[in-house]
Amino acid sequence: MPVNWEDFDSEIDSIIEESADATDDQLASRISSITRMTDEEIQELFPNPADVKKLAELMKIVKSSEDRNNKIDRIVSNAEEFGGIVLSLLQKLS
Template sequence: MPVNWDEFDSDIDSIVDESANKTDERLASRISSLTRMTDDEVQELFPEPSDVKKLKDLMKIVKSSEDRNKKISNIVSNSEEFGGIVLTLLQKFV
C-alpha cells in the first residue's frame, strides 16, 4: 500500500509540534509503522522530536518516485541535516 507522504508529513509535523523534549509514543508509532524498527527502538535512537522529523524527511526522499541520482542529490543537498540520522541508523544496523 503506497504511503500518502503529504498526510504522513502533516501527521509527523503536528506530533512534533505537540511533543515536549522527548519523542512520544504516537510519534514513535507512526515511524515504526513504516520501518522495521519497534516503537521502543525509535524512541531510543531518536529521543528528540526534531530528529524524528529529520528521519521522516530522509525517508520521504528515499521512498520517493524520483530516480536514484535525484534521490542522492537531495540527500547530499541536505547532508548536514541528515548526517546525524544516517550515523545513528548505521550504528544500529552495522
C-alpha cells in the same frame, strides 16, 4: 501501499506540537509503521522529536518514486541535516 507524504508530514507536525511524552510515543509509532524498526527502537535511536522529523524527511526521499540519482542528489544536498540521522542508523546496523 504508497505513503501519502503530504499527509504524513502534516501528521508528524501535529504530533510534534502535542505534549512531549505523548509525542514521543506517537512519533515512534508513526515512524515504525513505515520502517522495520519497533517503537522502542525509534525512541532509543531518536529521543529528540526534531530528529524523528529529520528521519521522516529522509524516509520521504528514500521511499519516493524518483530515480536513484535524484534521491542521492537530494540526500547529498541535505547532508548536514541528515548526518546525525544517518550516523544513528548505521550505528544500529553495525
